[in-house]
Amino acid sequence: MSTFTFLWRLIMYRPMRYFVNALAWTLIYLAPIAPGLVTKEFFDMLAGDSALNIGIWGIVALLIGAALARVALIFVGFITDVHFRFRIGMLLRRNMLAHVQQQPGARAIPVSPGEAISYFRDDIDQTEEAASWSVDAFGMTTFAAVSAVILIGIDAELTLYVFLPLVLVVTAAQLSTQRIQKYRAASREATSNVTGAISEMFANVQSIQVAGAEKRVVNRFRQLGEERRRTMVKDRLMSELLDSVFSNSVNLGTGLILLLAGQKMRGGDFTVGDFSLFVYYLTFVTQFITNFGKFLTYFKQMGVALERLTALLQGAKPGVLTASHPLHLSRREGKFDPDEARHGAAAGYDTGLERLEVRGLGYRYPDTGRGIADISFTLARGSFTVVTGMIGSGKTTLARALLGLLPASEGTIRWNGREVADPGEFFIPPRSAYTAQIPRLYSDTLRNNILLGLKETDGNLARAIHAAVMEHDIEHLQLGLETVIGPRGVKLSGGQAQRTAAARMLVRDAEMYVFDDLSSALDVETERKLWERLFEARGEATCLVVSHRKAALAQADQIIVMKDGRIEAKGTAAELLAGSESFRQLWHGDEG
Ligand SMILES: Nc1ncnc2c1ncn2[C@@H]1O[C@H](COP(=O)(O)OP(=O)(O)OP(=O)(O)O)[C@@H](O)[C@H]1O
Numbered sequence: 311m312s313t314f315t316f317l318w319r320l321i322m323y324r325p326m327r328y329f330v331n332a333l334a335w336t337l338i339y340l341a342p343i344a345p346g347l348v349t350k351e352f353f354d355m356l357a358g359d360s361a362l363n364i365g366i367w368g369i370v371a372l373l374i375g376a377a378l379a380r381v382a383l384i385f386v387g388f389i390t391d392v393h394f395r396f397r398i399g400m401l402l403r404r405n406m407l408a409h410v411q412q413q414p415g416a417r418a419i420p421v422s423p424g425e426a427i428s429y430f431r432d433d434i435d436q437t438e439e440a441a442s443w444s445v446d447a448f449g450m451t452t453f454a455a456v457s458a459v460i461l462i463g464i465d466a467e468l469t470l471y472v473f474l475p476l477v478l479v480v481t482a483a484q485l486s487t488q489r490i491q492k493y494r495a496a497s498r499e500a501t502s503n504v505t506g507a508i509s510e511m512f513a514n515v516q517s518i519q520v521a522g523a524e525k526r527v528v529n530r531f532r533q534l535g536e537e538r539r540r541t542m543v544k545d546r547l548m549s550e551l552l553d554s555v556f557s558n559s560v561n562l563g564t565g566l567i568l569l570l571a572g573q574k575m576r577g578g579d580f581t582v583g584d585f586s587l588f589v590y591y592l593t594f595v596t597q598f599i600t601n602f603g604k605f606l607t608y609f610k611q612m613g614v615a616l617e618r619l620t621a622l623l624q625g626a627k628p629g630v631l632t633a634s635h636p637l638h639l640s641r642r643e644g645k646f647d648p649d650e651a652r653h654g655a656a657a658g659y660d661t662g663l664e665r666l667e668v669r670g671l672g673y674r675y676p677d678t679g680r681g682i683a684d685i686s687f688t689l690a691r692g693s694f695t696v697v698t699g700m701i702g703s704g705k706t707t708l709a710r711a712l713l714g715l716l717p718a719s720e721g722t723i724r725w726n727g728r729e730v731a732d733p734g735e736f737f738i739p740p741r742s743a744y745t746a747q748i749p750r751l752y753s754d755t756l757r758n759n760i761l762l763g764l765k766e767t768d769g770n771l772a773r774a775i776h777a778a779v780m781e782h783d784i785e786h787l788q789l790g791l792e793t794v795i796g797p798r799g800v801k802l803s804g805g806q807a808q809r810t811a812a813a814r815m816l817v818r819d820a821e822m823y824v825f826d827d828l829s830s831a832l833d834v835e836t837e838r839k840l841w842e843r844l845f846e847a848r849g850e851a852t853c854l855v856v857s858h859r860k861a862a863l864a865q866a867d868q869i870i871v872m873k874d875g876r877i878e879a880k881g882t883a884a885e886l887l888a889g890s891e892s893f894r895q896l897w898h899g900d901e902g
Pocket residue numbers: 675677678679680681699700701702703704705706707708747
């Protein structure tokens with residue numbers, strides 16, 4: 311999609327609001343025409359050349375009236391602008407967020423969350439800015455055209471002589487924006503290198519001291535500081551130079567008018583009022599050129615923002631960004647109903663799981679070409695299935711592709727015989743719940759981390775905590791469930807973090823529980839208790855568990871042994887001990 315099409319589609323999202331905004335700002339930009347003409351009359355009156363006969367107070371009243379009208383227009387203009395630009399920003403953010411949420415969970419965004427936030431904030435701000443300035447560009451051009459007609463009417467030659475060099479000077483300055491962008495980018499990068507170095511130094515004080523590297527680190531920091539100084543000086547020099555060109559061009563223009571007009575005034579065909587009108591409009595025409603340049607810069611930046619936003623869509627059509635959706639800002643658009651939005655994918659399925667069939671499931675990571683292929687198995691209601699295998703054999707990939715957290719490239723999944731079209735939207739509570747190998751915890755209380763917004767009812771929290779073998783840990787925490795566990799749960803041990811995630815999963819009633827290597831940070835005794843309690847608590851629920859631990863394998867109705875992304879063997883522990891060499895190794899390896 312071209313930048314222009316992007317802008318056009320955004321405008322067409324709310325064309326009436328854009329039109330009203332454009333009208334308001336065109337009037338605002340046209341407003342100085344009137345005081346310019348009044349000022350001309352004032353000077354002509356002093357010189358006795360005035361055609362209007364309204365006296366000095368009449369002129370003062372007209373000037374005040376024109377100023378007040380402009381203030382009122384600007385007031386209206388800001389309201390129309392805010393309504394238009396924030397709707398565009400909200401639509402883009404809404405569409406991007408909806409797209410990210412529809413992506414398979416493990417690949418929702420192709421960048422770090424910090425970077426994604428900068429796309430949502432800065433790139434969309436940039437786009438809003440350009441769309442908003444397009445209105446100004448239109449208004450300013452109209453002003454320039456009207457004022458040019460008036461000035462040419464007074465003196466075409468002077469208009470040309472005065473405005474042409476001015477246009478050339480300011481345009482030349484605008485053309486150097488590319489250079490200023492280059493300097494700006496370099497100074498930004500140098501600044502982030504310096505701040506990056508500061509945070510690395512603070513994070514690694516001990517390693518720096520142990521390696522006796524203080525001097526080298528300080529020298530490197532000096533180098534980075536020096537680089538930053540150099541790039542900042544260039545950046546500032548260029549900006550100041552441009553600023554001075556813009557602000558001085560009015561003075562230069564006035565000087566030029568004086569030189570050229572003096573002659574004409576002596577001849578009597580150019581009045582003092584004409585002179586004042588030229589000078590008055592000159593300021594606004596200069597502003598027009600500066601601001602038009604600004605719009606061009608914003609438009610270019612909008613192109614960059616569009617590229618970045620499109621990259622975040624990971625191959626989806628850029629049209630996703632501008633698709634029209636209600637923002638639920640007015641009563642007419644109605645209230646947003648999250649349940650209606652969420653459960654579309656599951657309509658028509660029975661919730662109770664009788665049988666889950668997976669046939670020929672496959673997924674390859676685009677960057678390594680590794681993954682899983684030809685995975686087929688069946689889970690019966692209430693069964694306990696363990697997926698096992700060596701490190702890197704594809705166990706996690708299997709669980710994630712099944713749940714739609716990775717986009718499976720082949721295969722089918724059937725829930726009670728009916729094909730699941732979108733596993734990512736389908737496998738959510740109350741159909742299934744999942745604990746990842748590396749739990750995602752938040753800097754909040756333990757209680758909120760487990761409940762994640764769910765209501766606490768009839769001891770559901772206590773039961774989940776008991777099943778996840780967490781009750782002793784909570785007793786030993788000074789604030790118990792109200793303990794704030796720090797960013798990403800840093801105040802918890804690895805095992806506590808995993809069991810918190812397990813409790814989060816178990817507090818949600820689900821037909822199917824999927825655990826990815828839940829026991830990797832648990833001691834043998836805690837793990838034994840965990841499986842025991844889980845068997846007590848889960849009732850009819852079906853479990854799919856990634857594990858290599860005997861405590862889990864021994865309980866399994868079915869074990870799937872993975873090797874190099876494929877199923878190597880399937881069966882109970884006894885069958886596999888008799889028939890699978892890989893399984894024997896895993897089983898005895900756990901003893902070791
Ligand atoms: N995000 C990723 N990008 C690219 N390749 C990946 C990614 N994650 C895993 N792989 C590769 O896919 C293969 C299967 O990995 P997977 O994590 O599913 O194995 P696993 O059996 O769960 O391993 P572990 O026991 O260490 O958890 C491995 O060869 C791994 O290198």
